[in-house]
Amino acid sequence: MSRPIEGGCLCGAVRYQIRGVPLVSGTCQCRSCRKASAAAIVPWLHLDAGTLSFVSGKPTEYNSSPSVLRTFCGRCGTPLTYWRTDYGPTIDVTTCSLDEPDAFPPVAHIWTSHKLDWVKLADDLPCFEEGPPSE
Secondary structure, three states: OOOOEEEEOOOOOOEEEEOOOOOEEEEEOOHHHHHHHOOOOEEEEEEEHHHEEEEEOOOEEEEEEOOEEEEEOOOOOOEEEEEEHHHOOEEEEEHHHEOOHHHOOOOOEEOHHHOOOOOOOOOOOOEEOOOOOOO
16 A cells, blocks of 8 residues: 555544554454444454554553543544554554545454344454454
8 A cells, every 4th residue: 555544533533653553454243342422333443553643642551441442532432543562563443543445344253252233244254253363
């Protein structure tokens, strides 16, 4: 990818760039992601952490569980990243915080065992009841 992928929060206080090709795009239905975003499904872009840099503003950090650090805009509340200590050098960025989220459609759904009963996944993408296949 020659030009950086850009994104940020709703109010514009926090902006970021991704320089490189994301590893995978998917959605999560786990209880923690749903609660942190107040949404039924959260799309994530999984990438090499070294390719992500915040170019303006500084996100607020929150440990949502002992091994998980989430960031969000402290002004408008937009969820931005998810990092698990056992992820190593990778991080997830909320796909819908990208300037062009349509460029990265999901390829799978994870944690579908936590899916809300009224959510119907009808797009024929692979579904994993727990985390990604490598977990």
